[in-house]
Amino acid sequence: MFRAEVEDEDRRPIHFALTELDQLRQVRQQSRDAEVRVSAPVVESSSSFVHAVECRLTADAVRRIDPDRLGTTDEQLAHWALGQAIMANAQDLHVMFERSSGVFRISKDGVLQTLYSFSEQRWGSVVGILRDLSKISGPFFQAVSSRFSILYDGSPVDFRVEATPFRDFDRPQNMSLRLRRMDSRIRTLGDLQMEEGDLKQMRRLISRPDGMFLFTGPTCHGKSTTIYAALNELNRPEIKIMTAEDPIEQLIEGAHQAQVDNIKGLTFAALLRSFLRSAPNIILVGEIRDPETAEMAVGAAHTGHLVFSTLHVRSAAAVPTRLADLKIPAGMVADTLIAAQSQRLIRVLCPLCKIAAAVSPAEARMFEEVGIEPPKATYAPGSDRRCSRCQGRGYNGVTAVMELLEPDDEVFDLIRREAGMRAISVAAEKKGFKPLRVQALRRVAEGQTSMEEAKKKVIFTVG
Ligand SMILES: [Zn+2]
Numbered sequence: 001m002f003r004a005e006v007e008d009e010d011r012r013p014i015h016f017a018l019t020e021l022d023q024l025r026q027v028r029q030q031s032r033d034a035e036v037r038v039s040a041p042v043v044e045s046s047s048s049f050v051h052a053v054e055c056r057l058t059a060d061a062v063r064r065i066d067p068d069r070l071g072t073t074d075e076q077l078a079h080w081a082l083g084q085a086i087m088a089n090a091q092d093l094h095v096m097f098e099r100s101s102g103v104f105r106i107s108k109d110g111v112l113q114t115l116y117s118f119s120e121q122r123w124g125s126v127v128g129i130l131r132d133l134s135k136i137s138g139p140f141f142q143a144v145s146s147r148f149s150i151l152y153d154g155s156p157v158d159f160r161v162e163a164t165p166f167r168d169f170d171r172p173q174n175m176s177l178r179l180r181r182m183d184s185r186i187r188t189l190g191d192l193q194m195e196e197g198d199l200k201q202m203r204r205l206i207s208r209p210d211g212m213f214l215f216t217g218p219t220c221h222g223k224s225t226t227i228y229a230a231l232n233e234l235n236r237p238e239i240k241i242m243t244a245e246d247p248i249e250q251l252i253e254g255a256h257q258a259q260v261d262n263i264k265g266l267t268f269a270a271l272l273r274s275f276l277r278s279a280p281n282i283i284l285v286g287e288i289r290d291p292e293t294a295e296m297a298v299g300a301a302h303t304g305h306l307v308f309s310t311l312h313v314r315s316a317a318a319v320p321t322r323l324a325d326l327k328i329p330a331g332m333v334a335d336t337l338i339a340a341q342s343q344r345l346i347r348v349l350c351p352l353c354k355i356a357a358a359v360s361p362a363e364a365r366m367f368e369e370v371g372i373e374p375p376k377a378t379y380a381p382g383s384d385r386r387c388s389r390c391q392g393r394g395y396n397g398v399t400a401v402m403e404l405l406e407p408d409d410e411v412f413d414l415i416r417r418e419a420g421m422r423a424i425s426v427a428a429e430k431k432g433f434k435p436l437r438v439q440a441l442r443r444v445a446e447g448q449t450s451m452e453e454a455k456k457k458v459i460f461t462v463g
Pocket residue numbers: 350351352353354382387388389390391392393394395
């Protein structure tokens with residue numbers, strides 16, 4: 001990582017190296033003729049989330065701050081604004097300079113609302129505090145993006161920060177902070193309303209000691225909820241869970257969770273490399289999107305770790321091809337892949353006002369083709385504004401439709417022979433794999449969702 005060379009008073013070369021404890025032990029054993037000195041204790045660098053929290057606030061402390069009181073410090077004022085934004089459940093907190101004063105504004109449901117104005121003299125200091133929290137140190141003329149997290153009443157809140165310069169460049173930037181509260185509910189797979197059979201299969205698969213379990217599907221379709229549920233279910237004191245995430249969305253009690261930070265060189269691959277030195281049982285790699293991360297994740301799965309990760313593909317059957325694109329040899333994929341999952345969130349029809357419609361012959365064929373008995377009717381959303389449940393939206397809540405591909409010998413064989421997605425899906429379907437389109441049509445047949453919704457969210461989006 002770091003090397004410099006100088007000579008000692010006898011002109012013998014001295015090599016400096018910043019190294020890991022394990023490597024140091026090896027060097028000591030191997031080199032008899034060199035003197036190895038440790039000049040500083042080597043401590044495992046901790047990038048766990050709790051250490052990454054820049055600030056802790058409580059609702060009580062925020063309520064005790066009176067921004068109008070004379071002795072209120074600039075730091076208290078900044079904390080007060082952050083606390084107000086969190087308490088109001090705002091989407092953004094804006095810190096703007098207008099005419100001759102600073103203004104805190106929050107936006108909520110698209111409406112901007114002024115929280116507090118403060119004097120010009122405080123501007124530099126208040127923004128400075130927010131810049132420090134955001135680790136922004138560059139000159140004022142730069143537009144910078146950053147982020148920080150605070151613990152608010154013990155639960156994490158993430159702020160994504162955009163600093164925009166003024167035209168005259170000599171004043172600290174305006175800041176806009178987007179809030180994201182992390183979900184602190186602890187959910188397990190049992191809370192996800194999965195099919196009984198899928199739930200059993202999923203539980204059996206995640207209890208494997210090693211291998212790779214990949215989750216796929218577009219963003220915002222509940223992938224992380226499923227992954228956290230699986231991790232929560234496996235979480236026990238004797239199990240060491242390490243995660244590299246971007247961003248961390250939920251805290252897992254006792255787990256070592258690290259935030260990816262490309263600026264500091266904490267990439268998925270770098271974090272994964274450091275994890276492997278501390279012998280975790282389960283590793284979550286937030287996303288595999290480059291060959292280096294792919295290789296490390298597969299390597300970890302191959303050497304006794306259970307690895308969870310996500311891949312940006314549309315369906316479970318597309319996973320082997322994507323891994324091949326990421327330069328993973330087919331044999332390695334076949335040796336490590338335990339399962340591939342894909343899911344979509346679909347809206348659930350409001351049961352009070354949904355409207356029955358006859359099934360057309362074309363629709364009947366769609367059901368028959370996937371082995372589902374065509375229902376007598378399908379349902380469309382109602383639009384009655386007087387509906388007490390949905391006020392005319394027609395839908396009430398969402399549910400996940402998921403497919404779970406557990407390769408058997410035949411599929412593993414296809415993977416080794418680099419067969420494509422179609423061949424893999426067809427072979428798996430013969431053994432009972434129910435792809436997304438089938439799962440979605442089943443929900444339509446059950447009257448849980450509309451044909452329109454199934455087509456839009458699932459059937460037309462599955463490659
Ligand atoms: Zn309704």
